[in-house]
Every structure is written in C-alpha cells, then in structure tokens.
Amino acid sequence: xxxxxxxxxxxxxxxxxxxLGKVRSIFEQEHPKGIxxxxxxxxxxxxxxxxxxxxxxxxxAKAEALAKHAPKVSRTEDIRETARMLVEGNTKVAPVFEDxxxxxxxxxxxxxxxxxxxxxxxxxxxxxxxxxxTTTESDTVGRVINRLRENGISRxxxxxxxxxxxxxxxxxxxVNVVIRDMSKATVGDRxxxxxxxxxxxxxxxxxSPVETVTPTVSVxxxxxxxxxxxxxxxxxxxPDDDRRVDGVVTKTDVLRALTFTEEQxxxxxxxxxxxxxxxxxxxxxxxxxxxxxxxxxxQVQHAHVRFHKHxxxxxxxxxxxxxxxxRTNRGQIAGSGEGYGSDNAFxxxxxxxxxxxxxxxxxxxxxxxxxxLLRKLNEL
Numbered sequence: 001x002x003x004x005x006x007x008x009x010x011x012x013x014x015x016x017x018x019x020l021g022k023v024r025s026i027f028e029q030e031h032p033k034g035i036x037x038x039x040x041x042x043x044x045x046x047x048x049x050x051x052x053x054x055x056x057x058x059x060x061a062k063a064e065a066l067a068k069h070a071p072k073v074s075r076t077e078d079i080r081e082t083a084r085m086l087v088e089g090n091t092k093v094a095p096v097f098e099d100x101x102x103x104x105x106x107x108x109x110x111x112x113x114x115x116x117x118x119x120x121x122x123x124x125x126x127x128x129x130x131x132x133x134t135t136t137e138s139d140t141v142g143r144v145i146n147r148l149r150e151n152g153i154s155r156x157x158x159x160x161x162x163x164x165x166x167x168x169x170x171x172x173x174x175v176n177v178v179i180r181d182m183s184k185a186t187v188g189d190r191x192x193x194x195x196x197x198x199x200x201x202x203x204x205x206x207x208s209p210v211e212t213v214t215p216t217v218s219v220x221x222x223x224x225x226x227x228x229x230x231x232x233x234x235x236x237x238x239p240d241d242d243r244r245v246d247g248v249v250t251k252t253d254v255l256r257a258l259t260f261t262e263e264q265x266x267x268x269x270x271x272x273x274x275x276x277x278x279x280x281x282x283x284x285x286x287x288x289x290x291x292x293x294x295x296x297x298x299q300v301q302h303a304h305v306r307f308h309k310h311x312x313x314x315x316x317x318x319x320x321x322x323x324x325x326x327r328t329n330r331g332q333i334a335g336s337g338e339g340y341g342s343d344n345a346f347x348x349x350x351x352x353x354x355x356x357x358x359x360x361x362x363x364x365x366x367x368x369x370x371x372x373l374l375r376k377l378n379e380l
Contacts, residue, residue, distance in 0.1 A: 004075040021059030034093030037067040125215035128249035142198035164243035167206030322349040
C-alpha cells in the first residue's frame, strides 16, 4: 500500500509571516495534528502542538520562527518506511510530495487507521514503555511543562499521595490551559497571568478517569481506544490492580512497532537523528550488537535510540540526553545518560544499559566478558 492511498489533501496551511498568536488559536479551535508552513506556496516546514509547549517565542513572532523540518514523503512511499520517518523525525505529521510539489499530508492517525486490522498480532506487552515518568496531583503546571520538555514525552500519569493512578496530563491539556488563559490577558497583565497559570496544580487540569489497558491487551484494541477517544496514548496498569501504573503505550510506540523486521540484522531506530554528529546509524547498531552478544541467553529483536538536546552547551557543544530501549526475548531493557555531544551521551547510556542488564535475574554475561564488564561498571 502506497502513502497516496491514505494521505489527505485536506490540511491547514499558514504563510511564514503569520503571527504565532493566530497559529495558537488554530490549534485551540481546530486541534490539527500539525500545521504546514509555506512561503510563496512552497513548503517550509511544520508546526506541532508540542513545539508550542516547548517554545518561549512570543505571540507577535512569525510562524517561520517555529517551523520545523519534517521528513518529505513521496506519494509512492510504503507505510513501513513512512512510519519510520515520522518516528525518527519526532513528528506526527509529514508533507507528501508529488515530484517537487506539495500534494498533501500524512499523519500518524491515518497510518494507524490503515493498518488497524493487522495489529492484533502484537500485545501491548510487546511494545509499551516501562520507563515511567509521572507527576502528582499537587505538582504545578510549570513543573509538568519541565518534565514533558526534559523527557521529550507527551503525557504524564498523575498519582495521588498513595501512588495510585488518578488522572493523566498531556501536552494538549497544557497548551489548552495556557492558550485559554493567555488570551484573557492584556499586554500589561501578561507576566502576572503567566505566573498564575504556571502555579496551577495538576489536579485542576488533569483528565480523569483515565483510559487504561493491561499488558495482555492486543495492540489493535489499544489503538482503537486511542482513535475513538482522540488521545495519543493510554496508561498501562497492573493486571491485578488498575490503580498501579506499569507503563504507557502511545501511538508513536505503535508506529515504531510497524518498523520491526524479521531480518538477521538488528533493527535500530533513531529518534531525532539530526542530532548525530560523529555517530552513524551503522556505528550505533554495531555497538548495541556487540553489547548484546555478550549475553548468550538474551536476543535483541529491536533497538530504539532517542536523542534529546538541552539548551546547555560546553564550548559550543550541546548537552545531549540519550535513551536506549531494547526489545528482547527477555522483555524490555532501557538505559539513559547525558553528555556533551551525541557520541558521549550514547556511551554513557550504553554503560547504564549494560548495568541494567547485569541486574536482571537469570541474565549473565558470557564468562570471558564478565570480569571486564564488572570492572567497567565499577562493580568489583
């Protein structure tokens, strides 16, 4: 199936000189997955809701200030490769081109709707993220924004004082609250209004009750829930207690699963691949493969590496966070780390990943590697 079979020519387009205040209003009123930015009718980039949250740009700035590159998709591209492009580009919408002309857009929802009947072969346990970031009912909107930014995620389960699930807060919730309250403020009131919004407790803006699934639910059923409720993900809970959070599964997780292959070579997916400096995809695959080969009873089926850039720099090199998640025959294993430059960050994350592997029950390194690994991880 080609992307032309599912892409749409119905999309929202704004010129590069459109005020961001107007763009924010479009998101508030029409809730698009993304907005195409053009100049003289030519494609220049996309703006997503997450960018609005992550941006400190004022309403009087122009749309071009937030326009982000998104992968260009050919009308004849296949679904699997397009899913990979969306995930690695960290976007929910991409422009579709016919030759050199913008023809339409493709979104994660359009892809998921097209493959929905084929998703019953996977269970949520196969793809969901167990690296959970949560918030509490008493946390403020400002702290939620920081957690969403720092972790590059779109939703946070909300817990009460006992650690039980009571709600969920998303990028969409935050953007709606900020846009709504900012639109009431005059220019003179803006600073005070911003501070009041950031001090709001999560309890006042979270969604409750929460859409949840258990790990044994099929991915098809989980996606049907997401599409029906128009949400980007659902919370995964303990099968014996739906108040206890096991993880989160999102539409992006499902898109990532579409790229899994049965090839002999490990499938590696990289999010924010543009942050790579001296590293290449081949080198990342080689390093993960070499690490996985040290464990005779663990086979890696898929690896996801995500890079996130912080504002901090050292002699011009940005501070990068690297997150590695392996899908193996022994479940999911993750490691993360920070460093200046993607190469350094990836090394730190790999060390943490190997430490986490060693801590797993019944997983041991092959004998010739064991002493070397323990010394490396300061375990002796």
